Amino acid sequence: MLKFAVSGNTDVGIKKETNQDSLLLRKYSTCFGEVVFAVLCDGMGGLAKGEVASASLINAFRNWADENIMTSFTKDGGINYEEVQMKWMTLITSMNAKIKAYGRQNGVSLGTTVTAILISQKDYYIVNVGDTRAYIISDALYVLTEDQTLVEKEVREGKLTPEQAEKDPRRSVLLQCVGASENVYPDFFYGETMPDTVFMLCSDGFRHEVTAEEIFGAFNPSVLCDEQTMYSNATCLIEANKTRQERDNITVALIRSYQEG
Amino acid sequence: MLKIGSLIDGKYRVLSEIGHGGMSVVYMAINEKANKTWAIKEVRKDGIKDFEVVRQGLIVETEMLKRLSHPNLPSIVDVIESDDTFLIVMDYIEGNPLSQSLEEFGAQPQDYVIDWAKQLCDVLEYLHTRTPAIIYRDMKPANIMLKPDGNITLIDFGTAREFKEKNLADTTCLGTVGYAAPEQFGGMGQTDARTDIYCLGATLYHLVTGCNPCEPPYEILPIRSINPQLSSGLERIIIKCTQRNPDDRYQSCAELMYALDHYEEIDDKYRREQKKKLRIFLSSVIMMFAALIGAFISIGVNNKQIEKKYKELLSNGVRLSESYEYREENLISAIETNYNEAYDAIDNLLELYIGTGSDNLLSPQEFNNIKIIDSYIPSLKSNEEKARICYKIACNIFQYYSNDGKESNSIIGSDKARQWFKNSKDYAAKSNMSLLEEKGYSQKNIDILMNLGDFSEILENSKGLQEENERLDGEKNDKQNTIDTCWKYLSGGFLDDIKNPNVQPLYKRMICKYGSFMLYSNTVSMQKSLGENYSYEKVIMAYNEMINYLKSDDNEQAKNILESVKILKEQFEYANRESDA
Structure with a gap:
């Protein structure tokens, strides 16, 4: 039976007045054992509206989880992908319409990215819109999601190298987001849950200034032995980001799996 | 917020709210004294962080806009300032934005789009040639009003430039920045007239294909890959407008306007027609030369010319990516060169005819065209090929009359095909039979089908008896x-x-x-x-x-x-x- 240790940190950063990132991190016990549900939204839009977008989407996901988490698994304790995908799709589509209507009414344009992960005893399932990311850290650092950004698209098409993309002025231009796009086309990812792995969700503010090596060094499963360490290591990296003049809000969530007993 | 029914500046009675911009609300109002309808744009104070700065910008901007006068721009007639509001009074534009037409009807007719494109190009040209130049930067269907008379007006022009300079260091989303040209994201040089040309190209793309470039696949594809019916000239124009590098685009609206005025000329079809005219002209010139000094020029030279022309037309005609009409035209022209080895052109034309349509049959028009080929067959070189081609045509004609439900009578088919079968037989008589049979020729089939033709004649003659x-x-x-x-x-x-x-x-x-x-x-x-x-x-x-x-x-x-x-x-x-x- 797998158990999970979780930790979430967020920081407004050094430049912005408001923190437009929103994070939901929950453990549920089911008849199959522990499951974890985490959602990270990075809101955008002038004034204080970005957090409206990210928070309302987080709320929608929380409501979904509270009502549906128990019916999201198959008989063997794995995730019912079809069911979950359909529900998430509906949720995102309807929130897109709601946020858009809110923006229209208030004469602002706002939106939010989302990366949500559901981790069961057997497997995990991710939905992603925008440039928030999910990683797995085991023997190395692996990105599970694919950024829906203009530069990432051009990297995939071979028009840019990943190095150029990091410096491209358009690096924070999303192809789509919830609340500002006509239609939203989320990506879904899935895989197996293994013991002694760390799942990490982070907003783009967390990953621009720190390197993959630093992340691996601070978050690899052999280092993260308890929730206290997880929290303090995350704080460390966030502070590192701030000293390196990261302007954005910074958020990171960690979920570590371990074998009970 | 203005109150509906309130009187502004002692003149304008607010009738209703008609629009909701990013930073502003637009109302319809009537000047009760002059009995004329106006639009009033109210810049909302509550939506703006530093209203004083914005207000200064607005004053400068509206002063400048007040001096503009163009049929595709709403004129600003009045600016009313008070402590807490900033009102711009301008022409009330009837109609709906093109974004609504897109939503309701999808892709718009090409002719309309080109007409709008010219108007937009004209108004952009007007803006770009002001001193200092005005860059619109926000061309999109939602900002183009389609008036009941079919003309368009560029709206949402009253907003100060400051508003459009988005802070792109923040995360943004493609749709919200419109069809932003690459340089609008910063770091790639200044925005200038060519930025508007990019956005105009993206707008035209959206209008004519119904595909939003801000939605998957997030790309501006050649428009004919979405709808092959569209003009290749327009395709070229849109591709050129939306080049990533501003230097590769049209450099000014005047240049673009010229292209739009002549889009049909850069159209493949037009090019073809011109080529054809040139061909006719050239061939008459060649004939004149031939008549004058024909005796001194070896025929080989002429044949080489014909061969070259034939091959060029044939290569056009076999291009599967081209339209049916284009291929047909080229293949027929290729046959009409009278080149003595035009077998491929004839075969490809037949394939084209048989292969199109749901029934794998000739259409009446195609049937007539095939008759034209008849006169070119005698000048072909090889008897085997002549026999084979006549046989193939005959079989197709036979099929035509035999397969179709309405004309279902193979007797008639064999009668109509008889002449072709007969020709085929005649050519076959002069051919190497074993070679011919390798090509699918069958004397037996011909005999059977020709007998059927005889039979039909008898039937025909016996009517009523x-x-x-x-x-x-x-x-x-x-x-x-x-x-x-x-x-x-x-x-x-x-x-x-x-x-x-x-x-x-x-x-x-x-x-x-x-x-x-x-x-x-x-x-x-x-x-x-x-x-x-x-x-x-x-x-x-x-x-x-x-x-x-x-x-x-x-x-x-x-x-x-x-x-x-x-x-x-x-x-x-x-x-x-x-x-x-």
């Missing part, structure tokens, strides 16, 4: 007998005659010859009209009876007929299997 149940009369001459029998076959019961020892062998042979064709050309409609009298087994039985009889007949003619009956039976069985499957 026959009566269904007329009994055979030995005294009647052979021709009359044949006719009677033909009609008897139609009603199905003719096997008795073969078994009847009183019937002369000559007549029995005729029964077998034409009866077998008749059975073979039984179409579904004919079978239906025969009702219960018809069955597959009955037909096979009839063929077997005929074969049995012909085997017993020692006559030389009977042996030939036997061969053809056997083939027809096989084919009938095959065709029947086909229709079962």
